[in-house]
Amino acid sequence: MPNQVQELHGKRALVYAADGPLLRKGQDASDLISEARSADATIAVLPTARLDPAFFDLKTGIAGEMVQKFVNYGLKVAIVGDTSELAAKSKALHDFIYESNRRGSVWFLTNQQELDERLSRDAVAK
16 A cells, blocks of 8 residues: 555645555655655654664664654654553653653554544644
């Protein structure tokens, strides 16, 4: 399934396919941001399956580097997939996910339903 541009609760989203190459470094995030900007998307929806497992090991710095790129370029990103097992094994990752969700530029969501609910709340809040 290729990447798709979709309208989600009044926002133009670039929804990345789950079966693409793993994202392993900051440049991969830059490439995604360029693709999303080319599609005039204001949010990128990224399945956790696309993230290299090292992303979730915060000691590698990959998560911080990628997230910072999204924040710097003003593109929201929703990372969709169940991270509860990983977060349960790492307090640092748990805290990172919690803070990311609280700040609003980067969301870690379990599934499409949570994404829809979050986007719906955002649309009502504005």
